[in-house]
Amino acid sequence: MSGPQAGAGAGGTGQRCPGCAQVAAALEGRDPSLIAVLPHAVLVLGPHQAMPGYSVLWSRAHCEELHRLPQADWDGLMGDLRRASAAVEAATACHKLNIISLGNVVRHGHLHLYPRRADDPARLRHPYVHEGRFGDPGDPAQRRHWIQAIRGAL
Numbered sequence: 001m002s003g004p005q006a007g008a009g010a011g012g013t014g015q016r017c018p019g020c021a022q023v024a025a026a027l028e029g030r031d032p033s034l035i036a037v038l039p040h041a042v043l044v045l046g047p048h049q050a051m052p053g054y055s056v057l058w059s060r061a062h063c064e065e066l067h068r069l070p071q072a073d074w075d076g077l078m079g080d081l082r083r084a085s086a087a088v089e090a091a092t093a094c095h096k097l098n099i100i101s102l103g104n105v106v107r108h109g110h111l112h113l114y115p116r117r118a119d120d121p122a123r124l125r126h127p128y129v130h131e132g133r134f135g136d137p138g139d140p141a142q143r144r145h146w147i148q149a150i151r152g153a154l
């Protein structure tokens with residue numbers, strides 16, 4: 001990890017940051033949704049599976065606006081994003097991959113990777129059209145399947 005705000009608990013606000021807690025859990029092997037620890041990010045299966053294979057890429061460095069990352073951390077995160085995106089696309093054989101960074105609820109820099117299926121009648125709309133199913137973590141066996149499939153495609 002690099003950068004002045006790297007690491008859970010570092011960088012002033014990190015102690016109470018849910019994103020730093022997410023990263024720490026992944027690095028310490030406490031997150032059953034972990035797909036992979038990458039050089040500048042951790043990739044986890046999303047908390048819901050409204051779009052099968054939905055994953056989240058968390059910056060290992062704490063930042064609230066991605067463009068404020070030091071250049072090396074930005075470059076590293078984009079490299080990890082490319083790798084994670086290719087793996088999710090390959091594992092899910094998706095029609096289109098939607099990549100979104102919002103940070104309204106959890107400000108710590110992260111990107112949502114939503115695989116869109118060709119048979120989704122709402123495939124031309126944004127992923128939040130499926131928000132009504134965001135509370136459902138999905139079947140445990142299916143979650144294990146996606147974790148292994150995406151990990152295998154990295």
Ligand SMILES: [Zn+2]
Pocket residue numbers: 014017018019020021061062063108
């Ligand atoms: Zn954080």
